[in-house]
Amino acid sequence: MFKLNGSRRAVLGVAGAALLTLSMAACGEQESGDQPGAGPSVSAAPDSDLAAKVPDAIKADGVIKVGTDATYAPAEFLDTDGSTVIGFDVELFNAVAQKLGLKAEYESAPFDAILPGVDSGKYEIGVSSFTINAERLQTVNMVSYFSAGTQWATKVGNPAQVDPNNACGKKVAVQVGTVQLDDIQARSKKCTDAGQPEISIDQYQAQSDATAAVVSGKNDAMLADSPVGAYAVQQSNGQLEVLGDIYESAPYGYAVKKDQAAFAEVLKEAVQAVIADGSYEAALKKWGVEGGAITTSELNPTS
Structure with a gap:
C-alpha cells in the first residue's frame, strides 16, 4: 500500500x-x-x-x-x-x-x-x-x-468511461495520505494546465469507504495499491473491475x-x-x- x-x-x-x-x-x-x-x-x-x-x-x-x-x-x-x-x-x-x-x-x-x-x-x-x-x-x-x-478500478463496464490517462472531469476516490492521492492530484493539475476540467478528488480516511463510494456510484473510479484493488474487485460479486495496467511498482x-x-x-x-x-x-x-x-x-x- x-x-x-x-x-x-x-x-x-x-x-x-x-x-x-x-x-x-x-x-x-x-x-x-x-x-x-x-x-x-x-x-x-x-x-x-x-x-x-x-x-x-x-x-x-x-x-x-x-x-x-x-x-x-x-x-x-x-x-x-x-x-x-x-x-x-x-x-x-x-x-x-x-x-x-x-x-x-x-x-x-x-x-x-x-x-x-x-x-x-x-x-x-x-x-x-x-x-x-x-x-x-x-x-x-x-x-x-x-x-x-498502483491499480485503478471502476464499476463493471466502466459506465463513466474513465480513462486513467485522461480522467479530466471525472470523480475519483482515494485514501487520505496515499501516494495515490499525490498521483491523482498531479493528473488533475495536468488537466487544468491544459485548459480541461479538473479531476474531482474525494479523499476518504478509510480505504473501505473509498471502495464503497465506487460501488455505490458516488465516484467514477478509485486508485489503490494493486493487491488491494484486485481483492476489492474479486470480492465485489461482479460490481467492480480493474482499469488499465499496474504501474509504479515499489x-x-x-x-x-x-x-x-x-x-x-x-x-x-x-x-x-x-x-x-x-x-x-x-x-x-x-x-x-x-x-x-x-x-x-x-x-x-x-x-
Whole structure:
C-alpha cells in the first residue's frame, strides 16, 4: 500500500467489506473455504540466533506492539468479529515475529498516525502496507518484504468511461495520505494546465469507504495499491473491475524508529529467514498475492 507521498494501499475494511459481502451473500456464490485467507494460520519456527539479537527493550515482554490501519483488505482489515486484525500483512508479519521469538499485538490506527506513533514509541513497528520512499526514510528505518504498484478500478463496464490517462472531469476516490492521492492530484493539475476540467478528488480516511463510494456510484473510479484493488474487485460479486495496467511498482516496508538500525537489520534477517523456510510463500499464496513476492529483503532500499 503507498502512502504519504509514497503510497500505500486501497480497500475493504469493515464498512466496505460489509457492503460487498452483503451483495455476495445475496447471490450465494462463494463458500468461505474458497475465500482468500481461508485455512489454518501460517507459522514459522523460532530462530534462537535471531531472537538473541532483538533489543532487550522489545523482547523483555515477548510482545512486539504493531501499529496498523485495518481498513486495507487483503493486507490488513478487521475480521467479522469487528476487532481481530487479519490479512496477508498480518499473516506474514506473524511469521516474522515468530522467527524472532515474539508475539505480534496489533492496534488499529489511522494510516497517517502510524509512523508518528512509531517515532514516539507508541508502536514498536508499523506494519501497514507502507511503500518505501525517500520521504519516509528520513524519519524511520524500513525493511522491504513485498512489492506492489498502483491499480485503478471502476464499476463493471466502466459506465463513466474513465480513462486513467485522461480522467479530466471525472470523480475519483482515494485514501487520505496515499501516494495515490499525490498521483491523482498531479493528473488533475495536468488537466487544468491544459485548459480541461479538473479531476474531482474525494479523499476518504478509510480505504473501505473509498471502495464503497465506487460501488455505490458516488465516484467514477478509485486508485489503490494493486493487491488491494484486485481483492476489492474479486470480492465485489461482479460490481467492480480493474482499469488499465499496474504501474509504479515499489516495495512495502516494515517501519521502525530511526535510531533502531540494529533492530531493523534483525528484521531484515528474519524476513529472509521466512523466505528461506517457505512460510513466506505459504502466507502470500494463502491470500492470493504471491505475485508481489520478493526474493531478497533490504534495509532502506533507495530504488
